[in-house]
Structures are given as structure tokens and as C-alpha cells.
Amino acid sequence: MTLPSKTAILDRINLPSDLREVDDRDLPQLADEVRAAMIDSVSRTGGHLGAGLGVVELTIAIHKVFNTPDDRLIFDVGHQCYPHKILTGRKGRMTTLRQEDGLSGFTRRAESEYDPFGAGHSSTSISAGLGMAVASKLQNKPRNVISVIGDGAMSAGMAFEALNNAGALGARQIVILNDNDMSIAPPTGAMSAYLARLASGRTYLEVKDFTKKITSYLGKSVDRAISRAVGHARGFVTGGTMFEELGFHHIGPIDGHSFDNLLPVLRNARDHGRGPILIHVVTQKGKGYAPAEAAADKCHAVSKFDVVTGHQAKAKPNAPSYTSVFAEALIEEARHDDKLIAITAAMPSGTGLDKFEDSFPGRCFDVGIAEQHAVTFAAGMATEGMKPFCALYSTFLQRGYDQVVHDVAIQGLPVRFPIDRAGFVGADGPTHAGSFDTTYLTTLPGFVVMAAGDEAELKHMVRTAADYDEGPIAFRYPRGEGTGVEMPKRGEILEIGKGRIISEGSKVALLSFGTRLSACREAASMLNASGLTTTVADARFAKPLDHDLIRQLASHHEVLITIEEGAAGGFGAHVMQFLVNEGLLDHGLKARQMVLPDIWMEQAKPEIMYKKAGLDSDGIVNTVFRALGQERVSTGTGTIG
Known part of the structure; x- marks a missing residue:
């Protein structure tokens, strides 16, 4: 593809109503222009590139045919919504994508009336769409x-x-299955396109309804047999038998990059x-941009890049x-134990398990994308003496919480949960922040919950989890680089429920759980300089407590x-x-908890998010002075008490 100059x-299109005035013959040119605009904006901000490139024609066709926003368009996950944003009044703000105070990288109700449902996690669009369809019917709003x-x-x-429920309800809903991995055979030639148009047209549907009326007179068993025979016959040609059995009228597969196919259907x-x-x-992820088409992941998520070469500007860590x-x-622990197993839910590279798979x-x-299954699958392995590590992002582990409770914790099974993306994650905003895992795991009896203070501690926790067979155990760690500490060749086995003292003082104690440890060290230096000698401790364990x-x-x-x-209700709670029950507050101890604020923190660089949350070194020092009833005084060289 040659990007248009x-x-x-596109200059004439500010809203989908403008798009509907464009002649069908000009849509391929518009697709090139939208694709070029998307590539240009993502090259400046970074973001999810490949998925959006794959649905340019589909997005244009939907907005061309349907009367959005009155007709509701829901994108699952939202990774692919950038062309949609360009066409729905936001093209002038695309260079703010995923930036502080900028456009979200996902659909978001507060951002536009063209985003009827917010997304960030997958597999919600059919359920949400069905709810909208049924609500519209109940309110007589076709x-x-x-x-x-x-x-x-x-x-x-x-x-x-959702498919099962939608088929049973018979609601007026259109589900578009965007098959961008060629997991089902793609269409070939004019015949497939013709069959798709035929199957979606008035004649086929009227004949189908007429056939149902005729066979109904012959009795339910005959009616059911003939209907299934017709469905299976058409399914043999189009691949739709399963969806037909669920109650859907199935059309396709069709070429998702052909307006000649998309528009009539x-x-x-x-x-x-x-x-x-x-x-x-059927679409092609990364379509129309050679570097994306050539990349193994089709440039699913990219940092800023050069448009001509596709080279991404990644700072050296x-x-x-x-x-x-x-x-x-x-990998090191797996070399020592052949019972160690790794499990992920569609995130092998995101969790680092692609490297593990190369070795084992x-x-x-x-x-x-099946976190519930992942957890119970791991539980089943644990019953047979294996050592499963179920590696999930914090925000995605939430989706399997019932299984964590019922299938793992209640049975006391030794499933290991490496929890990636703990805390703020930056540009992905509130949908991907790892805010709640400490809170919801420490409530479960028999669960061991750890957090790494630095990357060396993470190594220790991997080995500790591999060695621990008494029940479920989890350890959390953030996105991004470590702190540069000296690394052991292999982790050590930590004593369960024991923390460590980093530095000692006599006035103030900072007890850290997780990688805010580095901010605590900085805060201690500032407090020591102001005469408040400070102890820094790394709790390591939220459960059991030390x-x-x-x-x-x-x-x-x-x-x-x-x-x-993490959110309130976790480690600090x-x-x-413990302090209250032991009477340790009875003698004037001034105890305070510092947690993530009770808001949905908007996207920004993580360091900015932590500063806004008051969880940076300056925020920690301010909390100490407030506890002491003192004020910090700014000077020319810094701030003192």
C-alpha cells in the first residue's frame, strides 16, 4: 500500500452522517486515507496498531450502512476502535491518544455518544449488545x-x-465475528461472496420463514428434522452450523476488506x-501497512515509530x-523441577511465558481468553501433583475470581499465581490498572500473598512459590523496568510470612508492600535530612503478616x-x-495507611499517576508530617519540617 499524501x-468527514453522503465507489480511497491517518497518529503516540488496521473497511462500512449513534455499535475490547474514533468526531485529537488528558485507547462512554459501551477487557460486546437490543424492544425504540x-x-x-441467551430470546441483534487469525478457512472466489449475499437477502429469509410455517403443520418432530437438515446443509457450505444451532442466522465467511462484499451483506x-x-x-490484522503485515504480532501494541520503516523508538532499558x-x-526453576507447569490466558508475550515455551x-x-478456565485448569493439574503457575495480569485475574475462591482456595490447592501489571500501568488507564488483587486475595483463608519490592525479590518469590506446596500462593509485580539492584543467579526460598528491615531509624517507620519500596527509600532520606530518623521495612507478605x-x-x-x-482493604487494612486487636495503638502510635485513591485514575505516565495518588516519595513525606501534626516548609534548597 502507498499511503495517500x-x-x-476524510477532510470532509467529521461525523458518520458525512460519511453517508460519500459515494460507495469512493470508499476504497477513504479507507486508504483513514488507514494513513491512523498510522500517522499512532506513530506519534504509540498504541494498538494492528487490530485497527484490520478493521478499517469494516468500520467504514458499518457507519455507512447503519444510523449511528442511534443504531448502537459496540467494539469488543476496543483495541480496534481507532478508525471508529477518526470517523466519529475525534480525528483532530488522535495525537492525544493514550496521553494524559487525551483520548482513551479504548471505547469510553464519557468520551463520545458514538461509544455506547466502554471496553478494555474482552468478550463483553455480545452481552452488552443483547442488553441494549432487549431494552430497545421493551421501550418500543426500534x-x-x-x-x-x-x-x-x-x-x-x-x-x-451471550450467544446462547441471544438465540433463545430471538432479539434483534447483529454480531460481527471479526476473524483476523484465519482460524476458520477464508472465503475464496465470487461464489462465497454470492452465497453470503444470497443468505442475507430478502428472498432467502422469506423462503426460510415460509418453510417453517409449512413444516409446522407436519408436526414438531418433522419441523425440527427439516429445519436442522436445512441448517446443516447450508452450514456445510458456509460453516455456520454451530451458530445456527444457537439460534443465530449465520452469514459468511466474507472478505472484510471488500466493500463489494461488506455493503450488500x-x-x-x-x-x-x-x-x-x-x-x-475475515480480515487481516495489520492490513495495508507493510511493517505490520510482516511483524509476527502484526504490530498489536507499539511504541512511537518511524512511519516509513516501522522502526519503534524504544529507549534502552x-x-x-x-x-x-x-x-x-x-525457566530456572523448571530446570530443577519437571512438575513445574506454566499457564496463561492469551498473553504469552505479555506475561513472558513465550520465553518459557521456547525452553519447555x-x-x-x-x-x-479464558481466565476462568485457566484457573480451574490449573487447579485440576494441582490435584495430580503438578506445580502450575497460572500467570495473569492483575486486572484479568479478576475475571477468574470465583474460580480462585471455589476451585482453588476452598480446596487448598497449591496453585501459584504470578500477578503481572500490579499497580498503575500508564497509558492503558483504569481498565488495566492492577488495583484490587491484594484486597480480594488476602480475604481468602489459607492464601499466601506476596509482593516483590524489587526485581531480586521477584526471583526469590518465584522460587518460594515453586517450593511451596501447602496451598495457594500469589506474588505480584508491576509493569516496566526493575530498579537495577544486584541480581542473584537463582532466587532464595523465603520464610513464609517474614519481612525484612532495609534501614533503621527511631522516629518514623515506613512499612512497604511492593515496589513503592524505592519511593520509601527516597522518602526516608528526605525525612532523615529533616531530623526524623526513619526505618524502612519491606513486608514481603500481606498474608500471613509478619x-x-x-x-x-x-x-x-x-x-x-x-x-x-493497591486499593483500600488490602495490606494496610x-x-x-492487627494493631487494633493487639492494643498497639493504645499508647499513642500514629498509624496511617497509604493506598491507591478511591477513584478511577485516568491514563498518564505511571510516575505521574503515582504522584497524583500521593504515593511518590514526596507524598510519603507529607503523610508523615501530617501524622505528626507538623507542616513542611519550603526552602531554596528543598523542603524541611
Whole structure:
């Protein structure tokens, strides 16, 4: 593809109503212009590139055919929504994508009336669309509801639950299955396109309804047999038998980059469709941009890049990432224990398990976008004496919480949970922030919950988890680089429930859980300089707590501050409960908890987010002075008490 130097058609389009005035013959040129605009904006901001490139024609066709925003368009996950944003009044702000105070990288209700449902996690679009369709029917507001879902997202149980319910309800809903991995045979030639148009047209649908009326007179058993025979016959040609059995009228597969295919099918679905319809569209992730088409991941997520070469501008890291440290540590432990197994839910590269799979291909399992299944799959392995590490992002572990409780914790099974992306994650904003795992795991009896203070500690926790067979154990760590500490060749086995003292003072105690440890060190230096000698401790464990360490800190300091990268109700809450129950607050100890604020923190660089949250070194110092009832005074060289 040669990127157009002008955007003559796109310049005239501010909203989908403008798009509907464009002649069908000009849509391929518009697709080139939208693709070029998207590439240009993402090259400046970074973001999700490949998915959006793959749905340019599909997005244009939907907005061309349907009357959005009155007709509802829901994108699953939202990685692919950039062309949609360009066409719905936001093209002038695309250079703010995923930036502080800028556009979200996902669909978001507060951002535009063209985003009827916010996304960030997968497999929700069919359920949400069905809810909208039924609500519209109940309110006598006829409208089309279109849910666009990828073939990967279809692997989640929630998608099938929604399909099953939609088929039973017979609601007016259009589901577009965006198959961008060629997992189902793509269409070839004019015949497939013709069959798709025929199957979506008035004649086919009227004949189908007429056949149902005729066979109904012959009795239910005959009616059911003939209907299934017709469905299976057409399914043999088009691949739609499963969806037909769920109650959907299935169309496709069709070429998702051909307006000649897309427009008539969508118009037929709009004008003649009855009940739920599933349109199977085959697209190419990264379509139209050679560097993306050539990349193994089709440039799913990129940093800023050169448009001509596709070369991404990635700063040289000062220290290894936590994710890579985890992966290397797990590989090392697997060399010593052939029962060690790795499991992920469609995030092999994001969790570092692609490296593990390279070393142990028979011991690594990617179960697809199916966190609930991943957890119970791991539980089943644990019952047979294996040592499963179920590696998930914090925000995605939430999706399997019932299984964590019922299938793992209640049975006391030794499933290991490496929890990546703990705390703020930056440009992905609130949908991907790892805010809640400490809170929801420490409530479970028998669970061991750890957090790494630095990358060396992460190595220790991987080995500790591998060695621990008494029950479930989890350890959390953030996105991004480590702190540059000296790394052991292999981790050490930590004593369960024991923290460590980093530095000692007598006035203030800072008890850190997780990688705010570095901010605590900086805060201690500032406090020491102001005459408030400060102890820094690394809790390591939120459950079980190190009671001896807490008693020591409470008994020998005037102020005790707990600091964590999680929501209220987590580590600090358990420390406070212990202090109260032990009477350690009865003698004037000034105890404070520092947690993530009770808001949905908007996207920004992580360091900015932590500063806004008051969890940077300056915020910690301010908390100490407030606890002491003192004010900090600014000077020419800094701030003192």
C-alpha cells in the first residue's frame, strides 16, 4: 500500500452522517486515507496498531450502512476502535491518544455518544449488545445493535453464554465475528461472496420463514428434522452450523476488506434481518501497512515509530523488566523441577511465558481468553501433583475470581499465581490498572500473598512459590523496568510470612508492600535530612503478616506508615486490624495507611499517576508530617519540617 499524501475525502468527514453522503465507489480511497491517518497518529503516540488496521473497511462500512449513534455499535475490547474514533468526531485529537488528558485507547462512554459501551477487557460486546437490543424492544425504540467481536475473544465462556441467551430470546441483534487469525478457512472466489449475499437477502429469509410455517403443520418432530437438515446443509457450505444451532442466522465467511462484499451483506442484515444474525468477516490484522503485515504480532501494541520503516523508538532499558525477570526465574526453576507447569490466558508475550515455551514447549499452555478456565485448569493439574503457575495480569485475574475462591482456595490447592501489571500501568488507564488483587486475595483463608519490592525479590518469590506446596500462593509485580539492584543467579526460598528491615531509624517507620519500596527509600532520606530518623521495612507478605516485625515497628517508633500499590482493604487494612486487636495503638502510635485513591485514575505516565495518588516519595513525606501534626516548609534548597 502507498499511503495517500492527501486526505480529500476524510477532510470532509467529521461525523458518520458525512460519511453517508460519500459515494460507495469512493470508499476504497477513504479507507486508504483513514488507514494513513491512523498510522500517522499512532506513530506519534504509540498504541494498538494492528487490530485497527484490520478493521478499517469494516468500520467504514458499518457507519455507512447503519444510523449511528442511534443504531448502537459496540467494539469488543476496543483495541480496534481507532478508525471508529477518526470517523466519529475525534480525528483532530488522535495525537492525544493514550496521553494524559487525551483520548482513551479504548471505547469510553464519557468520551463520545458514538461509544455506547466502554471496553478494555474482552468478550463483553455480545452481552452488552443483547442488553441494549432487549431494552430497545421493551421501550418500543426500534434500532439496530451491532456487536463486533474478534475470533480470540470468542474463546471466552462469556461470549458463548451471550450467544446462547441471544438465540433463545430471538432479539434483534447483529454480531460481527471479526476473524483476523484465519482460524476458520477464508472465503475464496465470487461464489462465497454470492452465497453470503444470497443468505442475507430478502428472498432467502422469506423462503426460510415460509418453510417453517409449512413444516409446522407436519408436526414438531418433522419441523425440527427439516429445519436442522436445512441448517446443516447450508452450514456445510458456509460453516455456520454451530451458530445456527444457537439460534443465530449465520452469514459468511466474507472478505472484510471488500466493500463489494461488506455493503450488500450489511444492508441486507439491516433491512431484512429477523432475530439474531451472525456475520463472519475475515480480515487481516495489520492490513495495508507493510511493517505490520510482516511483524509476527502484526504490530498489536507499539511504541512511537518511524512511519516509513516501522522502526519503534524504544529507549534502552536501565534494568531488566519485571516480566522478563519472572520468565527467566521460572525457566530456572523448571530446570530443577519437571512438575513445574506454566499457564496463561492469551498473553504469552505479555506475561513472558513465550520465553518459557521456547525452553519447555510441552509444559506451557495458552488457554485463550479464558481466565476462568485457566484457573480451574490449573487447579485440576494441582490435584495430580503438578506445580502450575497460572500467570495473569492483575486486572484479568479478576475475571477468574470465583474460580480462585471455589476451585482453588476452598480446596487448598497449591496453585501459584504470578500477578503481572500490579499497580498503575500508564497509558492503558483504569481498565488495566492492577488495583484490587491484594484486597480480594488476602480475604481468602489459607492464601499466601506476596509482593516483590524489587526485581531480586521477584526471583526469590518465584522460587518460594515453586517450593511451596501447602496451598495457594500469589506474588505480584508491576509493569516496566526493575530498579537495577544486584541480581542473584537463582532466587532464595523465603520464610513464609517474614519481612525484612532495609534501614533503621527511631522516629518514623515506613512499612512497604511492593515496589513503592524505592519511593520509601527516597522518602526516608528526605525525612532523615529533616531530623526524623526513619526505618524502612519491606513486608514481603500481606498474608500471613509478619507479626513480630509489626510489633517491633509499632513499639519503637512514633509514626508507622504502610504503603502499597493497591486499593483500600488490602495490606494496610490487615496491618491496622492487627494493631487494633493487639492494643498497639493504645499508647499513642500514629498509624496511617497509604493506598491507591478511591477513584478511577485516568491514563498518564505511571510516575505521574503515582504522584497524583500521593504515593511518590514526596507524598510519603507529607503523610508523615501530617501524622505528626507538623507542616513542611519550603526552602531554596528543598523542603524541611
